[in-house]
Amino acid sequence: MMIKARKLFKEISDLPTIPAIVSKVISLLDNHDADPDDIADMILSDQVLAARVIRVVNSPLYRSSSEISSVKRALLYLGFKSVREMILTSYFIEGFKQKEQPFDIKTFWMHSFSVGAISRRIATMVGYEDVEKAYLVGIIHDIGKVFLGHYCREEYGRMLAGINNTSYTTYEAEYEFFGTTHSEVGLCLAQRWNFPASYCDVISYHHASEMATEDPLLTAIVSLADFFCLSHVTAGSLAQASIPGMSEENAWKVLKQLSKKPIAPGLESFLSDMFDTYEDVSREVDLLFNSLIT
Ligand SMILES: [Fe+2]
Numbered sequence: 001m002m003i004k005a006r007k008l009f010k011e012i013s014d015l016p017t018i019p020a021i022v023s024k025v026i027s028l029l030d031n032h033d034a035d036p037d038d039i040a041d042m043i044l045s046d047q048v049l050a051a052r053v054i055r056v057v058n059s060p061l062y063r064s065s066s067e068i069s070s071v072k073r074a075l076l077y078l079g080f081k082s083v084r085e086m087i088l089t090s091y092f093i094e095g096f097k098q099k100e101q102p103f104d105i106k107t108f109w110m111h112s113f114s115v116g117a118i119s120r121r122i123a124t125m126v127g128y129e130d131v132e133k134a135y136l137v138g139i140i141h142d143i144g145k146v147f148l149g150h151y152c153r154e155e156y157g158r159m160l161a162g163i164n165n166t167s168y169t170t171y172e173a174e175y176e177f178f179g180t181t182h183s184e185v186g187l188c189l190a191q192r193w194n195f196p197a198s199y200c201d202v203i204s205y206h207h208a209s210e211m212a213t214e215d216p217l218l219t220a221i222v223s224l225a226d227f228f229c230l231s232h233v234t235a236g237s238l239a240q241a242s243i244p245g246m247s248e249e250n251a252w253k254v255l256k257q258l259s260k261k262p263i264a265p266g267l268e269s270f271l272s273d274m275f276d277t278y279e280d281v282s283r284e285v286d287l288l289f290n291s292l293i294t
């Protein structure tokens with residue numbers, strides 16, 4: 001499957017890129033001793049990014065009591081990690097916005113944001129040390145679908161139409177149609193963008209969590225968040241999943257083994273507990289989505 005994915009990749013000359021400013025801002029934000037002035041200057045050097053930071057900090061999502069009009073104040077108010085999240089997610093959306101898709105891109109991003117938000121929730125429940133990371137990688141776990149949808153548009157559209165109202169998942173159908181799936185294609189993209197190894201692992205194995213080696217707990221978190229969102233929330237034209245498969249069963253085992261806090265005894269009760277918090281998550285996703293997309 002990986003060979004097929006690489007072959008697909010090789011044939012494409014206009015691969016999406018991440019602007020250099022984004023990599024710079026992210027590495028600066030990772031350094032906790034970094035001076036907020038340096039980071040503000042860096043953000044200000046990209047007007048689109050600066051405007052976006054101001055817009056998001058003033059959106060209902062962050063409920064600031066008074067209007068925040070400077071990048072430096074926005075950074076202090078939101079905190080480094082939230083700004084890192086925001087920059088990454090908005091550039092992903094931006095980078096793929098112009099690319100025509102055979103599916104509804106809004107549904108795709110709503111699924112991605114939901115998986116990010118649920119991953120963060122699960123990460124908190126199990127005491128995973130970096131909940132922001134769980135959120136970020138949750139958002140980008142399906143990035144390979146955007147690639148396949150754009151660069152193999154007609155075929156991907158035919159494939160989706162063919163599995164509509166069937167029990168086939170997009171993962172299974174992709175394998176039959178393309179001999180590879182969004183997981184391998186997503187991995188090629190993540191490697192091209194020099195993502196950290198744990199991100200690559202989640203993108204590559206969120207449908208085969210038993211294969212994860214870098215950070216099995218992180219992959220398990222995203223795998224279950226994805227399953228939850230597909231089966232309870234955004235099931236529809238993009239993918240279907242209702243019965244836990246081997247990947248989810250394994251993810252659940254890993255979660256139980258590695259959780260630092262007590263969790264529900266069975267997967268079903270765990271997922272139904274998640275459902276209770278879904279309304280909050282869904283409100284949060286709506287707000288973030290609207291403040292980034294408009
Ligand atoms: Fe997926």
Ligand SMILES: [Fe+2]
Pocket residue numbers: 111115141142226
């Ligand atoms: Fe997904």
